Amino acid sequence: MRRIGMFYLKSILCFAWVVMSFLQYAGAETVNTKSPTSGKLQTKAIETTQPPMTLWYNKPATVWMTSALPIGNGELGGMFFGGIEKEQMQFNEKTLWAGDPQKRGAYQNFGDLYLNFGKQESEGNVTEYRRELSLDNAIGSVSYKLNGVKYLREYFASNPDSVIVMRLTTPGNKGKLNFSVSLDDAHPGIKTLHKNHITIKGKLNLLSYEAQVMVMNEGGKLTTTTDKITVSNANAVTILLTGGTNFDIHSATYVSGNEAQLHQRMSKRMAQASSLNFNKLKAKHLKDYKLLFDRVKLDMGAQVPDMTTDELLRHHKENTYLDVLYFQFGRYLMLSSSRGIDLPNNLQGLWNNDNKPAWECDIHSNINIQMNYWPSENTNLSECHLPFLHYIAAEALKEDGSWQQIARKEHNRGWTINTQSNIFGFTDWNINRPANAWYCMHLWQHYAYTLDKEYLEKTAFPVMKRTCEYWFDRLKTDKNGKLIAPDEWSPEHGPWEDGVSYAQQLVWELFSQTLQAAEVVKPNAGFVDELKEKFAKLDNGLTVGDWGQIREWKINPDVKGDNHRHLSHLIALYPGNQISYHNDSVFANAAKTTLESRGDGGTGWSRAWKISCWARLFDGDHAYRLLKQALHLTYVTKVTMEDNAGGVYENLLDAHPSFQIDGNFGATAGITEMLVQSNLGFIQLLPALPSAWPDGSFKGLRTQGNFTLGLNWKWSKPAIATLYSGSGKECILDYPNIRVRSITDGKGKPVAFKEEGKNKVSFTTAKRETYTIIFATTE
Numbered sequence: 196m197r198r199i200g201m202f203y204l205k206s207i208l209c210f211a212w213v214v215m216s217f218l219q220y221a222g223a224e225t226v227n228t229k230s231p232t233s234g235k236l237q238t239k240a241i242e243t244t245q246p247p248m249t250l251w252y253n254k255p256a257t258v259w260m261t262s263a264l265p266i267g268n269g270e271l272g273g274m275f276f277g278g279i280e281k282e283q284m285q286f287n288e289k290t291l292w293a294g295d296p297q298k299r300g301a302y303q304n305f306g307d308l309y310l311n312f313g314k315q316e317s318e319g320n321v322t323e324y325r326r327e328l329s330l331d332n333a334i335g336s337v338s339y340k341l342n343g344v345k346y347l348r349e350y351f352a353s354n355p356d357s358v359i360v361m362r363l364t365t366p367g368n369k370g371k372l373n374f375s376v377s378l379d380d381a382h383p384g385i386k387t388l389h390k391n392h393i394t395i396k397g398k399l400n401l402l403s404y405e406a407q408v409m410v411m412n413e414g415g416k417l418t419t420t421t422d423k424i425t426v427s428n429a430n431a432v433t434i435l436l437t438g439g440t441n442f443d444i445h446s447a448t449y450v451s452g453n454e455a456q457l458h459q460r461m462s463k464r465m466a467q468a469s470s471l472n473f474n475k476l477k478a479k480h481l482k483d484y485k486l487l488f489d490r491v492k493l494d495m496g497a498q499v500p501d502m503t504t505d506e507l508l509r510h511h512k513e514n515t516y517l518d519v520l521y522f523q524f525g526r527y528l529m530l531s532s533s534r535g536i537d538l539p540n541n542l543q544g545l546w547n548n549d550n551k552p553a554w555e556c557d558i559h560s561n562i563n564i565q566m567n568y569w570p571s572e573n574t575n576l577s578e579c580h581l582p583f584l585h586y587i588a589a590e591a592l593k594e595d596g597s598w599q600q601i602a603r604k605e606h607n608r609g610w611t612i613n614t615q616s617n618i619f620g621f622t623d624w625n626i627n628r629p630a631n632a633w634y635c636m637h638l639w640q641h642y643a644y645t646l647d648k649e650y651l652e653k654t655a656f657p658v659m660k661r662t663c664e665y666w667f668d669r670l671k672t673d674k675n676g677k678l679i680a681p682d683e684w685s686p687e688h689g690p691w692e693d694g695v696s697y698a699q700q701l702v703w704e705l706f707s708q709t710l711q712a713a714e715v716v717k718p719n720a721g722f723v724d725e726l727k728e729k730f731a732k733l734d735n736g737l738t739v740g741d742w743g744q745i746r747e748w749k750i751n752p753d754v755k756g757d758n759h760r761h762l763s764h765l766i767a768l769y770p771g772n773q774i775s776y777h778n779d780s781v782f783a784n785a786a787k788t789t790l791e792s793r794g795d796g797g798t799g800w801s802r803a804w805k806i807s808c809w810a811r812l813f814d815g816d817h818a819y820r821l822l823k824q825a826l827h828l829t830y831v832t833k834v835t836m837e838d839n840a841g842g843v844y845e846n847l848l849d850a851h852p853s854f855q856i857d858g859n860f861g862a863t864a865g866i867t868e869m870l871v872q873s874n875l876g877f878i879q880l881l882p883a884l885p886s887a888w889p890d891g892s893f894k895g896l897r898t899q900g901n902f903t904l905g906l907n908w909k910w911s912k913p914a915i916a917t918l919y920s921g922s923g924k925e926c927i928l929d930y931p932n933i934r935v936r937s938i939t940d941g942k943g944k945p946v947a948f949k950e951e952g953k954n955k956v957s958f959t960t961a962k963r964e965t966y967t968i969i970f971a972t973t974e
Contacts, residue, residue, distance in 0.1 A: 243492035243493065243494045243892045243893060243894045243905070244492075244494055244892075245492040245493055245494045245519065245523075246494070246497065246498065246499045246516060246519070247329070247331060247499060248329070248330035248331050248519070248520055248523045248524075248527075249327055249328065249329050249330065249331075249499075250264065250327060250328045250330070250504045250520070250524070250846065250847060251325060251326065251327035251328075251503055251504055252277075252325075252326045252327070252503050252504060252505060252845070253324055253325065253326075253503050254324065254326070255276055255277040255278045255279065255324075255326060255337075256275075256276040256277055256278075256326070256846075257276075258830075258832070259274060259276075259285060259548045260548075260832045260844060260848070260853060260854050261830055261832065261844040261845055261846060261848075262276075262505075262844065262845050262846050263275060263276050263283075263285070263846065264277075264326070264327075264328045264335050264846055265328075265528070265531065265544070265546050265846070265848070266328075266333065266335050266350055266351060266352045266359065266531065267352050267528075267530075267531030267532050267544070267545055267546070268352040268353055268354040268357065268359075268531065268534065268535075269289075269354055269530070269531065269532065269533055269534025269535045269536075269579075269582075270288060270289045270290075270357075270439075270534070270535045270536055270545070271286070271287070271288050271289075271352055271357065271358075271359060271437065271438060271439075271545075272286065272287045272288075272289075272352060272531060272532065272544070272545040272546050273285065273286040273287070273308075273350070273352060273359050273436070274286075274546055274548070275335055275337070275350055277326035277337040277348075279312070279321060279324075279339065279341075280311070280312050280313065280314060281309060281310065281311050281312065282309065282310040282312075282337070282348065283307055283308075283309055284307065284308040284309075284310075284350070284359070284361065284436070285304070285306075285307045285548050286305050286306060286307070286308065286359065286406075286436060286438065287302075287303075287304065287305050287545050287546055287547055288305055288404075288406075288438045288439055288440065288545075289532075289536060289538055289540070289541075289545045290402070290439070290440045290442035290536065290538065290618065291303045291305050291399075291402070291404055291438075291440055292399070292402065292442075292617055292618050292619070293399045293400050293550070294400055294401070294617045294619060294621065295400045295401040295449075295619050295621070296449065296597065296619045296620050296621050297621065298400065298621065299555060299557070299615065299617050299621050299623060300399075300400060300555070300617055301550065301551060301552060301555035301556060301557075301617075302541055302543075302547055302552060302555060302556035302557070303381065303382070303399070303547070303550050304381040304547055304548050304549060304550055305380075305381060305404070305406060305438055306378060306379050306380045306381045306395060306406060306438075307378075307379045307381075308361075308376070308377075308378050308379075308408060308434075308436055309376070309377045309378075309379065310361075310363075310374050310375070310376055310434075311374055311375045311376075311377065311423075312373070312374045313373070313374070320341065320342065321339050321340065321341050322339065322340045322341075323338070323339055323340045323345075324338070324339040325337070325338050325339070330488070330520075330523050330524060330526075330527045331485075331488070331489075332351075332481060332484070332485070333351055333352070333480070333484045333488070333527065333530070333531065334349055334350065334351045334477075334480075335349070335350040335351070336348060336349050336350065344365055344368050344371050345365060345366050345367065345368070346363075346364075346365055346371075347363070347364050347365070347366060348361065348362065348363050349361070349362040349477075350362075351477070351480050352531065353468070353476060353479065353480040353483075354480070354483050354484070354534055354535070355479045355480065355483045356464075356467065356468040356471070356476060356479060356480075357437055357464050357468070358435045358436060358437045358464065358465070358468045358476075359435070359436040359437070360433065360434075360435060360468075360473070360476050360477070360480070361433070361434040361435075361436070362431070362432070362433050362434075362473050362477075363429075363431065363432045363433075363434075364430075364431045365430075365431075369414060369430045370414060370415060370428040370429070370430060371428075371430075372412075372415065372426055372428070372429040372430070372431070372432055373426065373427055373428060373429075374425075374426055375423045375424065375425045375426070376393070376408065376410050376423060376424045376425075376426070376434065377393075377422060377423040377424075378393045378395055378406070378408050380395040380397065380406075381550060382397050382399070382404075382550075383397065384396055384397025384398075384404070385397060386422075388419050388420070388421065388422070388423075388424065389419070390417075390419060391409055391410045391411065391412075391417055391419070391424060392407065392408065392409055393407070393408040393410075393424065394406070394407050394408075396454065396457075396458070398454075401449065401450060401619065402440040402441060402442055402450065403440060403441050403453070403454045403457055404438065404439070404440045404457075405438065405439065405440075405454075405457050405458055405461050406436065406437065406438030406439075406461075407435075407436070407437055407438070407461050407462070407465050408434065408435065408436050409434070409435045409465055409469050410424050410426065410432065410434050411432065411433045411434070411435070411469065412426055412429040412431075412432050413429060413430045413431040413432065413433075414428070414429050414430035414431070415427050415428035415429030415430065416428070416429075431473075433472075433473045433476075435465060435468050435469055437461060437464050437465055437468070438461070439457065439460065439461060439464075440457070441453070441454075441456070441457045442538075442618065444536075444537050444538060444586065444589050444590075444618070445537070445589060449618070449619045449620070484530065487530055487576060487578070488523075488526065488527065488530060490575040490576075490895040491523075491526065491574055491575050491893070491894065491895035491896060492892075492893065492894045492895065493519050493522055493523070493866075493891070493892075493893045494519070494891055494892050494893070495515040495516070495518060495519055495888050495890075495891045496515070496890050496891060497514060497515040497516035497519065498516070499516060500514055500516055504520075504845065504846075504847065505828070505845035508826065508828040508843065508845060508847075509828055512823055512826050512827075512828075513823070513887075515887060515888065517826065518822065518866065518887075518888075520847070521822075521826060521843075521847060521859075521862060521863070521866075522862075522863050522866045522867075523863075524847050524859065524863075525570055525574075525859045525860050525862060525863025525864075526570065526574050526576060526863060528544055528856060528859055528860070529570065529571060529574075529576050529579045529860065529863075530576060530579060531544070531545075532544035532545045532546075532856070533567075533568075533571075533579040533580075533582050533583070534578065534579060534582065535582065536582060537581075537582055537585035537586050537589055538582055538586055538618060539558060539564055539567065539568070539582050539583035539586050540567055540582075540856065541556045541557060541558055541564075542554055542556050542557060542558075542559055542563055542855050542856065542857070543556050543854055543855065543856055544567075544856040546856075553834050553851075553853050553855075554615070555615070555617070557615045557616060557617060558615075558616040558617070558618070559614065559615060559616075560612055560613070560614055560615075560616065560627050560630040560633070560634075561614050561627050561630060561686040561687065561761075561763075562686070562761065562763075562800065562804070562857070563800065563855070563857045564583070564857075565633055565634075565636075565637065565770070566800055566803065566804065566857040566858075566860055566861045566864075567583075567856065567857050567860050568580055568583050568637055568860070569770060569807070569860055569861060569863075569864035570860055570863040570864040570867060571583075572640055572641060572643075572644040572645075572897060573644070573864070573867045573868075573871070573873075573896060573897055573898070574863060574864075574867055574896065574897070575895050575896065575897045575903070577641065577644060577645060577897070580637070580640075580641055581641075583637060584637060584638055584641055584654065584655070585654070587634045587637070587638060587658060588638075588654050588655075588657070588658050590610075590620055591610045591631070591634075591658045591661065591662070592657060592658060592661070593620070596610075596620055597620040597621060597622060598610040598611065598612055598620065598622070598631075601613070601622070601626070602665055605669070606668070607664075607665050607668035607669050608661065608664040608665060608667070608668055609631070609661040609662055609663070609664045609665025609666075609668070610631060610661060610662070610665060611626070611627075611628045611630070611631045611665055612627060612630050612631060613625060613626050613627055614626075614627045614630075614686070625684070625686075627684075627686070628665075628669070628680070628683065628698070629680070629683065629697060629698040629701040629702065631662045631665060631705075632662060632666070632701040632702050632704060632705035633701050633704075633766075634658075634662075635655075635658060635659045635662050635704075635705050635708065635709070636701075636704055636705075636708065636770065636771070638654070638655035638658055638659060639655060639659065639708040639709075639711070639712060641655065642655055642712065642715075643899040643900075644897055644898070644899055644900075644901065645901055645921075646900070646901045646921070646922045646924075648715060651712055651715055651716060652715075652716050655712065656709075656712050656713075656716045656718070659705070659708070659709045659712055660709065660718065660722060662705060662709075663705060663706065663709050663722075663726055666680070666702050666705065666706075666729075667725060667729060669681070670702070670729065670733070671693075672732070673693070673694065673734070676732065677694075677732060677733065677734040678729055678732045678733045678734060679693050679694035679699065679734050679749070680693070680694060680695070680698035680699060680702060681693045681694075683695045683697065683698040684697070685697045685747050685748065685761070685763045685764060686761050686763050687759075687761055688759050688761065689747065689748060689751070690748065690750075690751050692748060692749060692750045692751060693749060693750070694734055694736075694749035694750075695736075695747070695748055695749060695763075695764075696736040696737070696738070696745065696746060696747055696748070696749075696763070696764035696766075696767075697736070697747075697763040697764055697766060698736070699733070699734050699735060699736025700735065700736035700737070700764070700766040700767040700771055700773065701736075701766055701771075702733060702736075703730075703733055703735045703736060703767070703771075703773065704766070704767075704771050704772065704773075706726060706729065706730040706733060707730065707772075709726060710723070710726060710727065710730065713726070735767075735773060736764070736766075736767060737767060737773060737774070737782050739781065739782070739785045740753050740785075742755050742788070742792075743784070743785055743788040744785055744788045744789045744792060745764055745765060745767075745774075745782065745785045745786055745788075745789045746764070747763070747764040755792055756792055757792065757793070758792075758793055758794040758796055758797075758838075759793070760797045760798050760801035760836065761801070762789075762790075762793060762801075762804055762805070762808065764789070765786055765789060765790070765808055767782075767786075768783075768786045768808050768811050768812070769804070769807045769808045769810075769811045769868070770807070772874045772875060774786050774811070775811065775875060776812070776813060777875055778875075783812060786808070786812065787812055787814075790805065790808055790809065790812075793805075795820070795821055795824060796838030796839075797838060797841065798836060798838070798840075798841045798851045798852075798855075798858075799825065799841045799842065799843075799849040799850050799851045799852070799855055799857070799858030800849070800851065800855060800857040800858040800861055801841075802821050802824055802825040802841065802858070803825060803849075803857070803858045803859075803860075803861025803862045803864075803865055804861055805818075805821050806818045806821045806822055806825070806861070806862060806865030806866075806868070806869075807861070807864055807865040807868045809821065809883070810865060810868035810869045810872070810882065810883035811868065811872070811883075812883075813882050813883050814883060815869055815882075815883035815884045815885035815886070816885050816886055816887075818865060818868075818869055818883050818885065819869070819885035819886075819887055819888075821865075822862060822865065822866065824842075825841075825842065825843070825849075825858065825862055826842065826843055827841070827842030827843070828842060828843065828844075828845065829841065829842040829843070829844065829850045829852065830844065830845075831850060831852045831853075832850075832852060832853050832854075833852065833853060834851070834852065834853050835852055840852050841858075843858075847859070849862075867896060868882075868883065869881075869882070869883040869884060869885065870882075870884070870893060870896065870906075871896050871898060871904060871906070873898035873899040873900065873902075874899065876899075876927070877927035877928070877929045877955060878898050878900075878902065878904065878926065878927065878928050878929065879929045879930070880906060880913050880916070880928060880929065880930045880933075881906075881908055881911070881912075881913060881930065882929075884908070884911055886911070888911075889909075889910060889911045890908065890909050890910070891907075891908055892905070892906065892907040892908070893905065893906055894906075894917070900922070900924045900926070901920070901921035901922040901924065902918055902919065902920055902921065902924075902926060903918070903919040903921065904916065904917070904918055904919075905917040905918075912970070912972065913930060913970045914969075914970055914972070915967065915968065915969055915970070916928075916967070916968040916970070917965060917966065917967055917968070918960075918965070918966045918968065919963075919964075919965045919966075920960035920961065920962060920963070920964055920965075920966070921962070921963065922962055923960055923961050923962030923963075923964075924960060925957055925958070925959055925960065926957065926958055926959075926960050926966075927951065927955055927956070927957045928955065928956050928957075928968070929954055929955050930954065931954055932953055932954065933950075933953070933954055933955065933956055933970070934970060934971035934972075935948060935956050935968060935969070935970055935971065936969045936970060936971040937968075937969050938958055938966055938967070938968050938969075939966065939967050940961075940964055940965070940966055941964055941965045941966070946958055946959075946966060947959075
């Protein structure tokens, strides 16, 4: 009787929670989110009380890589230190590269803007020091008190106005700002100072560059000398910084405009920004940024810890606030490094203080650039995917461009690439032919999430078709009558041989997704017929080996216990779609055996990849354990492949080491995979929820089929969901033993739904309609 009574008590309590939640959320206000492609109103989402997302510290940064804090507008970025006697804003612009179409070169440091406050006689009396980065507002700040005066600096990189803005004030006091401003070029360029302007300009192998600074004081006076601008007794000061080059990816020479035209463009940008006061600049920045960042909220019920971020990492890594902060930090970095120009972010996003950085900060095609964009679609930042997608289309379709030349040298149509690329089409170090198929996965994914037919027809499909033609020409028939890719590799180790799983699985994804695209685009029948014929004969790269693993090589033996950082033969598990317990438990179990053999070690990005792989196997606790390992605090800045050296720095940037931003993006994608998956044609709710997150909510995550999802869960089970249908497709929800109490539309009218077996529920949706799903609860 007691057990029966407890069952009913739990049921009553759970039902009461559902009713209370419904009353709380049913009347939630419309969230002003935008469609990734159209900018139209997108969804009413469940209200999620995400705590403030802030990185903060009680001391200035001392090391660029480990402690300085990043700001960026997608093309222009900075790292600030927060010093008391001297502030340093190191800055970059995405296109500033040495090299050209014949020489790789490297991504370059642009320079440093310094604010020198002089020797502070009473620096020992500095109190209330705080250096922070608000992810909610994309604003960095430094504040402290000295001799009874509060000093405040605010920093942001404005996308609407294409400038970095720095604002210095002393709230409640006037005439207290005294400092000098100087600008250092990271190259031997030309520096000029005139009135309140500083300009640096020069030329690298191919590109011309220019940066400008403007100092605007309120009260006090400015004095300009040959090397600095001095501010005396000012009430407030606004400093603007901008920079750029004459790079143009759509030009045959990768250059557009001369030095004079570049100067005109930078001067116009500065004139427009300086015509606005600080409050207007800030308001434009916030409106632009928050419209994108605020689309997604995540709440695990954790309170904001009363400690600095480095202390949180050092001693309280188990705190779930850190999980949410790291998730949103990845989205922040995406917004800050991938907007605007048709050029993807690089191995360090766009932040780099070295003219000879590790791996040249290049575009690395055997996992890194792909991982950079894993969270772009499902975390509702589809616009941020476009610079990469447009870059692929520009280079792949460039007639007789370097990517096509590689294919022609092999007597193939289409295009392909090597492993390392600069921004001028130059590509070298180890041919990586299957990367063309991997790039096409991104082209298709953007369509799968947005259902943007015009994009598919004009941008994605032409590239996908030519990529298929490359493999039509290259594949050969083996003794079993299967089509295999000859002489391929499993990055970044092992023998070169025919039919390696890495290549076969990627070509399978390419053919499968191109056939799906062809159903929409309706190309000529000859191409489709050939694609179907070859797809039917293609070796899909899935073979179970003698110790129960997914085989990595077709000929050479796999070594059990090989803990290499790459998981190249598990493309079919993630980010691909072939391996799943929904499809075939034999291959899913073999993938699990492979992951167990590889182990949980790895560099920053490698651990991030494993998070998503375990999430695809529905093992949330294992995925979560890897997430916490990825949050290991490290200070190693030299390049190393040692497992125990990787993790994150105190500024939350991923440590390969050295700093590589792909681990940040990979972790954000992995957390999303733990909460929702949609790669198999239906939406899986909480597919890999770890026991550490028994209660929580999110809003604004996107799924394939152009749906936007909000979800509250309690006791590790779904309670209430909202779903916005962007295209009016049928929605299928998946959860073990799913039980839906009701579905209503935006007007509160009941919607019929159908049970598809014990784990799925489907219902018809209308375009631009929002639905509320209330789940029945069990013990």
